[in-house]
Amino acid sequence: MKLTGAQALIKSLEQEQVEVMFGLPGGAILPVYDPLIESSIRHVLVRHEQGAGHMAEGYAHATGRPGVAMVTSGPAATNVVTPLCDAYMDSIPLVVITGQVPYAVIGTDAFQECDTVGITMPVTKHNWLVTDAQDVPRIVREAFHVATTGRPGPVLIDMPKDVSNQMMDWEWPEQVDLPGYKPTLKGHAKQIKDAARLMGEARQPVLYVGGGILKARAAEALRELAELTGFPVVTTLMARGAFPDDHPLCLGMPGMHGNFTAITAMQQSDLLIALGSRFDDRVTGKLDGFAPDAKIIHVDIDPAELGKVRRPDVPIVGDCRVVIEELVKAVRAEKAKKAWPDIDPWMRQLREWQERYPLVYEQIEDGPLKPQYVIDTLRDNTPDDTIVASGVGQHQMWTAQRWKFNHPYTWVNSGGLGTMGFAVPAAIGAKVGKPERMVWAVDGDGCFQMTAQELVTASAERIPVKVAILNNAYLGMVRQWQEMFYEERYSEVYLSPDLPDYVKWAEAMGCVAFRVDTPEDVEPTIQKANEVDDRPVVIDFHTDFREKVYPMIAAGTSNDQVILDPAHDPYAAGH
């Protein structure tokens, strides 16, 4: 069968079972948009290419399938660099297709030429410049394989216009042949045994669970391991939902804005079992003071993570699900051999901390609306399996702290890169992937203004996402740092509560919109929003700008120095 390179590209995507792609056409990608008309693939037309990338990420987060985005050359390609970097940091499988000027003129500074492969090399797992239409099926096959296997990540295919128009003989490759790419899935048997032995000696163990558990679809296996061992679990920002928050062994989130118990449990642990986590600086605080007495078992599919930051006593390269299943067997064997350690004193200590240091805030009846109150009320008035996406800032941390994530793949957020503007497009992508689920974005006013135009996309495509803006009129997280570490010298953080008028703006974009100023309006308005199912809804919550995120570990300090909310810290003087 003779096809053009462009037809072969669309057909290859169909072969890869792509159902939906997010994109926006332009000159260099025109030939590929033409056969799309006949294709079974749904295309969501975005308003900005950054939106396409984040939608593809949200889709991948929620479904586990690779997200696909397609854009033209030059400025469109540079517009997807942020989502590529975001996906790279958070190991999200993405396949991004960019148009390119004709191969024949590459290197001449042609109109809308840019070195997309060069620019995206540091932020993709791999990328390809297609130089011959005959290579299209092979490259697409390789691209999906690389994006979705091993440690997942974004890949990019750069498609010059003349290659799109070139004729080729269609043939779908039977298999992928990449001699330099062979991820290890199975853990080393001896290492797994050693790990089980260490676990059988621990008195203060913690399962330190990262996003890798979700990537490996290992939530079930993790639960089995936790229940078998009785070890408590902390779930990092990337792993919220990987272990149910309502489980008695769940300690919640550690790290810079984690809760006291999760932070301190890690800090005082004698054995950290790191599963698909990477000792990020936001989790460890000052590295040389981190968990000084802990032995480390570190499981990751990416060998480079083992020993990158903290040298493990037992490194295990492999897929988290496969390794945990083996660990479960090894622990059973260990338990059969000898008495399992009594960790009751440790668990009692953890319970005591949990009681003494809960997350606290106070909503005064006639006082300003507290952001925490909004999040709690939203949490309590939405289905248990609601998918929540967030932006980056205080609202993100409050959501990560306070939401009860009882199911995997319900938390969609930008962890590694911390990309403001992620929430709205990511929520749209998640809703496209899981149309039967309720999807809420909890966004900041600053973040919302970065990518809000994608609500036009959502209205046009009838994608009924819901957005709660925690409008504190500030770049709140930056304000918090200026207040705490720059002597309240506020520099360029004020935004205004009503410029723009969020209700009018949302309505202009085809959404239903509400404004809420008082605590008593929160719940009824959420109820109203939940009833809308044919278009997006936006609620503009005007919240107290003074509220800060606690607990906090100041940057560069040790995790021993947890800063509690001074208003509620039993040991601090009043504020």
Add this chain to the structure above:
Amino acid sequence: MNGPVQHHILSVLVENKFGVLSRVSGLFARRGFNIVSLAVSPTEDERFSRMTIVVDAESAPLEQVTKQLNKLVPVIKIVELAPAEAVERELMLVTVKATADARSQITELASIFEAKIDDVGYESMTIMVAGAPTKLDAMTDLLQPFGIVELQRTGRIALPKLARRPARLRAVRTRSA
């Protein structure tokens, strides 16, 4: 390059494809690994090229360098050559001032080092010398007093020493994530 060994030699087999060099050099720059020298050459199999990379041991733990390199899709295999147990060779071209009365001394020096005089000008000459990096260093030192006009070295290539006793040749995992 005298003194204690402060470098690692990595012999990296890569797919002979467009852009591989920039992937490798970009990775080094991004991760803050310093390259002392880099040589790329075709191999006996045209699908592959070999990069001989000398890495500054101070700048990064070797383990991270090889693990990160292994993650590049076109990297097939990495072999670390312990400097003491590898045959390392390098080529140098050096132009040195050579007035009539210095010429014979320089020629004599060249013959001791088995160097070749490749070009002779009115008051300078260009010498080619190949061999172990330390030999090139020594030659450079001895030519210095005459006045070095220009000097170029290729960066080293290396192969493991053959097994008279078992070579300490460590094949780093060829897998990647």
